[in-house]
Amino acid sequence: MVSVQTEAITPEVVNNALRTVMDPDLHTDIVTLGMISDIKIEGGKVFFKLTLTTPACPVKEKLETEAKEAVAKIPGVTEVEMESGAAVAGLKPRGKEPVEGIRQIIAVTSGKGGVGKTTVSVNLAIALAQLGARVGLLDADITGPNVPLMMGVDDYQPVAKDNRILPTENYGVKVISMAFFVNRETPIIWRGPMLDKAIRQFLRDVQWDELDYLIVDMPPGTGDAQLTMVQATQLSGGVIVTTPQEVALLDGQKGLAMFQQMDVPVLGFVENMSYFQPPGSTERFEIFGHGGGKRVAEAAGVPFLGEIPLDTSIREGGDLGAPITATNPESPVSQAFIEIAKQVAAQVSIHALTPA
Ligand SMILES: Nc1ncnc2c1ncn2[C@@H]1O[C@H](COP(=O)(O)OP(=O)(O)O)[C@@H](O)[C@H]1O
Ligand SMILES: [Mg+2]
Known part of the structure; x- marks a missing residue:
């Protein structure tokens, strides 16, 4: 008898799956970009938060779909719940005084x-x-x-x-x-x-x-x-x-x-x-x-x-x-x-x- 060995679902497994999703503009995966947080796992159900770099993201739907699909494909995952939001990054400091806020x-x-x-x-x-x-x-x-x-x-x-x-x-x-x-x-x-x-x-x-x-x-x-x-x-x-x-x-x-x-x-x-x-x-x-x-x-x-x-x-x-x-x-x-x-x-x- 061959038993199918499924890997336990851990935050690391979820992160690894999400690392396959690339931001086409930033040429970096969404985990490295810090867009993923709040991973929670309950049995086969996975929850995570996706934070885009701008609410005006031209590839918003694409990233959302790909992220959900990547997690859904993990063996043993039965349900994916994703919360999508955005946080605009601050200016990269270049020596000039920023305007607060x-x-x-x-x-x-x-x-x-x-x-x-x-x-x-x-x-x-x-x-x-x-x-x-x-x-x-x-x-x-x-x-x-x-x-x-x-x-x-x-x-x-x-x-x-x-x-x-x-x-x-x-x-x-x-x-x-x-x-x-x-x-x-x-x-x-x-x-x-x-x-x-x-x-x-x-x-x-x-x-x-x-x-x-x-x-x-x-x-x-x-x-x-x-x-x-x-x-x-x-x-x-x-x-x-x-x-x-x-x-x-x-x-x-x-x-x-x-x-x-x-x-x-x-x-x-x-x-x-x-x-x-x-x-x-x-x-x-x-x-x-x-x-x-x-x-x-x-x-x-x-x-x-x-x-x-x-x-x-x-x-x-x-x-x-x-x-x-x-x-x-x-x-x-x-x-x-x-x-x-x-x-x-x-x-x-x-x-x-x-x-x-
Ligand atoms: N795409 C467009 N189609 C029709 N009218 C336009 C268009 N773009 C600008 N205008 C009109 O041209 C005029 C000049 O535009 P404006 O935005 O004030 O130019 P600027 O600020 O460069 O001087 C305005 O009356 C504006 O309504
Ligand atoms: Mg003008």
Whole structure:
């Protein structure tokens, strides 16, 4: 008689099974990455906790399924119970002073204005919040602050508590902007030192509480505000927004060069106004050409994060203070923003968790 010898199920056996599940972005198994905890075994029933590096993980379902299946395959296991959650890692220290409570700071930039930086910042922030992250949005365009209009919070009267400025909140995103502090009709003509002070105050004197991601909508170009932002704290990285035209691409490359010179990781390129698709049609009209953002990203060896079509619902949502990602998250345009949000979150995790 041959008796089938089954190995006793121990936490080590469970861990070994889970070691076969790889995170495709981090190229490491989920046990080594510290994603597995709280293993409990009762007879044939196994319980464990899976903690992803971001609630916006693009491979969330894949990792969850593979982890459950890996444990289910262990001989003798009759039932698997998995609790899935996420914890955004903190910034990897690189010598600059972090902002207390804020895990990751993402700068959204472009070489020139009008390419959709604010539009991308706003929809990216809302998408990350919808995916379950705690998100803030800092309008660093001190002299041309557009975030409040697009976020529908332009009537906010700032309040201070215990010597700290309280941000406002809409669509699950905390917001601060210079527009709250100045008269809309008065042009802001601040220069160097004042810009510098305002940006530093927005980082450190605002009651952000705990944030997974602070999105920073940068002013166009590579001037004083960019320098301040890069120097004032440690950034997780920059997202460069570009349109498919050659000029915008060249400007995008300047943004890339600035980040690289300042030792800020480039999270990738987003191509905005990529193509136009008439409602109900499957045909795409490539008004400004197409694919330039991807080519520039590839040539520079940085990730391409995705493309956003030219769509009237995007402009209307912005003008009305009701961004498309908030009002119609199921629409293809919103799905494009949500996909980009996941790619950005994945890049942030990669930079936070892999050695420099
Ligand atoms: N993909 C898009 N489709 C249609 N309109 C867009 C799109 N992206 C941006 N816009 C519009 O273009 C204008 C400029 O965008 P904005 O985000 O303010 O650019 P930036 O911050 O780079 O100056 C806004 O009116 C905005 O609504
Ligand atoms: Mg803008």
